[in-house]
Amino acid sequence: MLITFLKRFGWFWVLVIMQALILNNVHFFGYATPFLYIYLLLKFDANMSRYSLLLWGFTLGLAVDIFSNTPGVNAASATLLAFSRPTLLKLFAPRDGAEDFSPSVHSMGTGPFIRYASMASLVHQTALILLLTFSFAHPLVMLLKVVSGALLTTLCIWAIEFTRK
């Protein structure tokens, strides 16, 4: 129990620091920024309670916000992601699998896991960009940012999964 918590706590800080010091400075073509920190939320066990998921999501987002001077923006979108994660997992997890598993390329298969990860980053990225720009003045630019950011995030998640296997 304690070990699991410490492990999650370690991942939490590694991901937040990495987001703050490295990934926030990445802007492919001036549009795409990867938000890899959501990896933590994606990896929680499938039967984790919705309450702790939400609290982890909020805290994680808030930590990233404090580092990037965007109070509330990441917190709101990470909470939304934490809220929708059980539904996403139900949609993409194989039906004949075990009841309790940690989502990964291994446990779900590459295809389903990537679909799950990309859908999750799309949800997160949409909320994030909407709150960040807070106007519909340039819908096309926004769409481009959402799609490219989600793609890049998925790519990063896939890369981490690949190296951890």
Added chain:
Amino acid sequence: MTVPRNNDIMRNLLNFLFNYGYWLLFLLLEVASLLLLFRFNSYQGSVGFTSANRVVGQIYAVSAEVSSFFKLRTVNDQLTLHNIHLQAENKALREALKDIQPDAQEETTAHALQEGGYDIIPTHVINNSLHLPDNYITLDKGAADGVSPEMGVVNGNGVVGIVYMVSKHYSLAISLLNSKSSISCKFKHNDYFGYLKWKGGSSQHALLEDVPRHALFQKGDTVVTSGYSAVFPQGLMVGTVDSIADSNDGLSYLLHVRLSTDFACLDNALIIANKSQEEQHALEAKAIKE
């Protein structure tokens, strides 16, 4: 006689809360996030939720130390170039001065500022962004060093921003690259003025708004601070006029200004404290009231 007993109602309610309580938690957290988002603009106490807080400030300070080490080479090159320019300028000025008045005093910028009622606090930029709709800069000096909100921030090349919030040892400045930034600027060679704004896009360009239609200027003219706002002294470099357009209502000019500060590589900066700023503010507030 099927009146539901109190017991049942309680149990149903508890069941409901147990099964759907996460909806409540979700809404609660979202409301909390949005409160943070909307209050950030007006609430000074929220400095703890920015990178100017103690822990985050320290982390960024370490990271900035490391990366500034790698930037040394570029900085060196820039300094050398700057030095050559200054030497040439110095030489030209000395010669010009010799003709006019043989006993004039030499003054450095910092010295000149101090003479003009401004205090200078040297600082380092430890965190900075370019691509958000509202960019902020974290500096490694805070209230303990005499920094307070509304002080100007400049570096060797030009204006950088205005201090927004301060914690004990760090402060958060609004970069010129922020929709909230509005700096009163004028042309170097005459006194027509406008407001410098930024509306996203390139980190090297900003807009000069509200320049009157009868103002005299041309492309390439230098734009400097006007000194009207008491944040910056008059005559600090801001940029040069890049292109000229009409404002939406057609009543004034809208100028694209090429900023002289390179926001992509900020490191050293100066915070300017105007000693008489409070007095000017009090006077202006009084005038508005009456």
